[in-house]
Amino acid sequence: MKVIKIRATEHATLWLLAIYIVVLSFVLKTVLIPATIAWVVLFFLRNRLDREISNFLYVLAAGSAVFSFFVFFAIYLPFSAIGLLLNKSGFIKRYLMGWGLAVFATLLVYITTIFARIPLTSWTILATFFFPAALLLSKAIFQKKYSTLIKVDGKEAKALIICFLAIFTVGHYILEDGNLFNSNGTWLYSKFYVIPKDIGKFGEFPHYQPYMANGEFAYLADSPASYSHIGLVYMFLGGIEPVLFWNSFQLFILFMIMLGTYLIIASCTKKESFATPYIFGLASAAVGINFVSLQFLESYKMMFSVPIGLLILSMALDNPRGLDEFGLMFLYGALMIVTHPANTLGIIIFSGTILLLLQTQKDSLWSRRKELARHIKQERIKIFLVVIAFMVLLFYLAPNLYYRDFNRGAGQSVRFDTHEIVEYFRHFFVDDTPFSFRHPDPLRNDDKKMGPFLSALGALAILWALLRWKKGSFTMARILAATFVIAMVVSSFANLFPTVGNIEYGDRILMFHQLVFFAAVIAIVINEESKWLRILLAAILLIGIIATVPFEIENFTGIHKESVINGERYSSELDFISKLSMDGRMITYAIFSNAFDPAVHILTDRYTARYEFNQFDESKTVYTKIHSSHSWGFTPALQNLTSIEFGNYLRAGGYQYVFVNACEPLGRSVVQVLMQGQAYPIYQNKEYLCDVILKMNYSFYSEKVIVAPEAMLEDLRKLEGGFVAVSLLPKEGWYDIGGYQQMPESFAYEPLPWKRIKQDEIVITGNFKDGDWVVFKEHYFPRWHAYMGGEEIPVLSSTEYLILMKARAGNEIILKVELNALEKVSAMVSALAILGLYLLAWLWI
Incomplete structure (x- = not known):
């Protein structure tokens, strides 16, 4: 009997996969042929393969249920080789680290094409994208470490299968190519779609987009990491319909959040039991498909950054011991900054608080100071990880700091107001609190509630952890509880800074508050000494998750379903x-x-x-x-x-x-x-x-205009023909408007023909006289430069932020985007830093 019991336990993942196939076939109303065939083959090979390799194959079989999703899961597998940088890392941590490496790979493509104008094709993108994975895999194969990459322990395999089941059960409704399902979906989709579209048309990354507003330099500040990544991936996975591709990637992001949640829970709970992997899997899945997660898909770049942030948090919870772990935290922190600065601030506050609280424990950095000093001396090369992290940031931070005068809220001062601090807490706990004993309105995206199950159980868990502060088995739970309290206080002060407030920091870190709550719940469920209480809490956890799923499906499919994209x-x-x-x-x-x-x-x-x-x-x-x-x-x-x-x-x-x-x-x-x-x-x-x-009538995109004082502009707009009047926007430090602003004695109106050569290069033709003012009705930005006969002419901004040029005698103006020396140098440094990361990782493995 004992032997039979052991074998049943050893093959538990195989039988879980069988249950998964049956249940998901019922949910999807189709036979999962690839997964079923894989299960049959693995059943007959169950005693011949290495257990951890079998687990890897079980995971692949489970993921193959939905092809458009599985392609995403598969393409990041080679990048997990970077996980070999850590001596001890499970499959999920390696996979999340690989995800980050893949984002670095697309950043390299973005940086070099934006600033060096290297022509892009699907093949050059494919080669550049997979280069770091191929480099690290070659080293792993040479050192015979490759088998580690395809090994998954039983606990992780079970959790992964449960996460697959959850994401496909809740999300399979959106796997279509005719509708978009998240709020702002069409707008978000357009920012992705324009990338492969313009690369195919012009062979360049579309850093300037004339399609929306009055033209946008969208990728300067709006996360070059997230949109460029998905756009470039589509270039070599273009066989999937673009709307289905986008919808599938939304599900994949939620799945990655589940994996990050797993790492946090695993870092908080060290006790093992038969139920542990199932509880881990259920809890991770619950966070990924929670109402807040589904609704925050309206902020694609924020959600894109969450898995990286969770990876950093898990590293902090593991109490890093050496340069390698600290260096990797800095490196992935840099990646978060270029992905979503607001989330990065939240991660700094949360992970910093965790690290400080861990220093109150026996295994503090001070107690390990000799070991750490020895480690630094022996492996000082790993210090370069921190250097590389700062260098990677330059291409993103330097231009944004340089052009800060053009940011929303530029010039605002810090407002140290206690009322604002009180309002921060009121917003979170009273007015628009996510903690609620009711489910959110399934047809609204602005009703961000965690739902009664998570709110009630999470709050009780935090309270329980605080009451049992001195209980040794509750160490991580009480650290999480204290982190939540401290982070709320620090965040309330951080929100006083205009830059922080303008990026909606308070709302964006809600995801991390939710995760801290849930991780605390699981820590208590696993660490509670009473077996029966542990079983009771686990049962409540399971029932709560299952009961919430129908509401989550309704919420997911009901949030601003946008069908305009299908053109019908x-x-x-x-x-x-x-x-x-x-x-x-x-x-x-x-x-x-x-x-x-x-x-x-x-x-x-x-x-x-x-x-x-x-x-x-x-x-x-x-x-x-x-x-x-x-x-x-x-x-x-x-x-x-x-x-x-x-x-x-x-x-x-x-x-x-x-x-x-x-x-x-x-x-x-x-x-x-x-x-x-x-x-x-x-x-x-x-x-x-x-x-x-x-x-x-008489509306033109480029024309000769009159420059008038701003005080006269409103009155002139009330007159017939008043549209030809503009006024100059003073911009100290960028240009001088002295001597320009005057009303001419005579004016001959002339609409001007123009042609767009590339997205960021326009030719305007006409009979220009010396001193003529010409407007091109797209948004002014200092990157715009204009030339006549090979000589540069002044480009200024109107008070309505349109491009104004003071012409010379001639018949053609060339208006185009040019980068300054600071942008080019910072881009070159960042590109070299990413290449240095590849080299360092190759040497390190």
């Missing part, structure tokens, strides 16, 4: 828009612009108006004067504008077309005002008569 709802309109000339932008009213605007530029290649990128200041743009951030566009200012004023603002902003839902009050009002001599209809849907497109 607006098929006639999109067909018409695709035939319009690219001589201006389209602005919408009473239309869900958050989805429609990005869909238009994806499906028709035309320019739209919505401002969604909030890193740079947009407070004075024409758009903000006639359209709100609300997707339908209503702003009280519209009610006070005459027909002439409204028309002049639209022309001043380069808006050529106005698309409205005329059956809505706002849309009907816009049509009535503009039809008073400002615009004329060019389209109306024959079946759905509400959809109307107007074309503006």
Whole structure:
């Protein structure tokens, strides 16, 4: 009997896989043929293969259930070779470290193509992407360490299979190629899709995008790591439909969060029992599919950074002992900064608090000071990991610091106000608290609640850990409880800094608060000495997770399902828009612009108006004067504008077309005002008569203009032809407007033909005289430079942030983007740092 029992335990993962196949086949309503065949083969080989290699094959079989998801899981496997840098690392930690290495690989592609303009193809991307994995794998094979990479212990294998089951059960509904399922989904999707689209068209990474707002340098501050990564991966996985590809990657991000949660739980709980891997798997899955996780998919770059942050937190919880562990924490911390700065601050506060609290234990750094000194002396080469971490940051931090005057909230001072601190706690615990004894509204994305199960059990766990502070088995639980309290206090002060407040730090670290709560729960479940109480808590955990799943499915599939991307709802309109000339932008009213605007530029290649990128200041743009951030566009200012004023603002902003839902009050009002001599209809849907497109009279994207004092501008916009007037924006330290601002005695208006050679290079033609002012109606940024006859001419900003050029005599202006020396040098240093990381990792293994 004893032998039989041991064998049953040894093959528990095999039988768990069998249960997984049966249950998931029922959920997906299909036979999992590859997984079933793999199970049969592995069943007959169960006593012939190494146990840990068998576990690896079980995991592959489980992941193969959904192909579009499995390709993501598979491509990161070779990168796990970087996990060999640590003497003791399980499969999940190696895999998460490999994920980070893959992001470094795409950063290298991004940096070298942006700053050195190296042409891109699918093959060059593929080779550059997999180069570090191939380099480290070759070393592992040479040193005969390769078998370590395909070994998974039984505990991790069981947890992985449970996580696969959870993610496919909750998420298989979104695995389609016709709809997007997260709030802001079309806009987020567009930022990914434009990368392979423009690389295929121009052979360059699209660091400048003219499609949205009035043109955006989106990747300067908006995470070059996250969007460039998924965009470049698609370049060599282009066989999958792009919408299905995006939806599948959303699920993969949630799965990676599950793996990071597993590492945290494993770091908190050292006791082992038969139930341990199942509890670990259930708890990890519960965090990944929790309401907060699903709703935060609206911030793709934030969610992209979470797995890396969890890896760092787990390293902190493991109480790092040497340069290798500290160096890797710095390295992945640098990766987090270029992925999501707000999350990085949260990780610094949380991991720093954990490390400080761990110093109160017996195994502190001070008690190990001699060992640490000896380790530093013997392996001083690993200090370069810290150096590399700082060097990697330069390409991202240097330009952002250099252009800080153009950031949203630039010049604001720190506000040390106790009221703000109180409000921070009120927001989290009273007003919009995520802790709730009700489930969130499944059809709302702004009702961010953890749900009754996690809120109640998590709060009780924190309280229990604090009450049993002196109990030795509760060491990690009480450290987590104390970390939660200290981090809340520190975060309330950090939020006083304008830069921190503007990046919505308080909301973004909610994910980590949630994870601290849940990890504390599991620590108590596993470490509780009473066997029966432990069983009771485990049962509550299981019941709570299962009971919550239906609500999570409803929430996942109900959050702002956006179908505009499939082109069916607006098929006639999109067909018409695709035939319009690219001589201006389209602005919408009473239309869900958050989805429609990005869909238009994806499906028709035309320019739209919505401002969604909030890193740079947009407070004075024409758009903000006639359209709100609300997707339908209503702003009280519209009610006070005459027909002439409204028309002049639209022309001043380069808006050529106005698309409205005329059956809505706002849309009907816009049509009535503009039809008073400002615009004329060019389209109306024959079946759905509400959809109307107007074309503006005398609206051009580039033209000669009058430069007037800013004080006169508002009055001039009330006059016929007032759209030709602009004023100069003072920008001390960037250019001098002295001597420029004056009204000319005479002015000959002239619309100017233009042609876009590349996304960031435009040729404007006309009969230019010395001193003519020319506007090109895209957002000003110091990277823009203009030339006539090979000589540079002044480029300034209007007060509405449009590009102004002071021409010389001639007939052609070349306007293009150029980087300054600081940007080029910092990029070169960062590229060399990533190559240095590859070399150091190769030497280290």
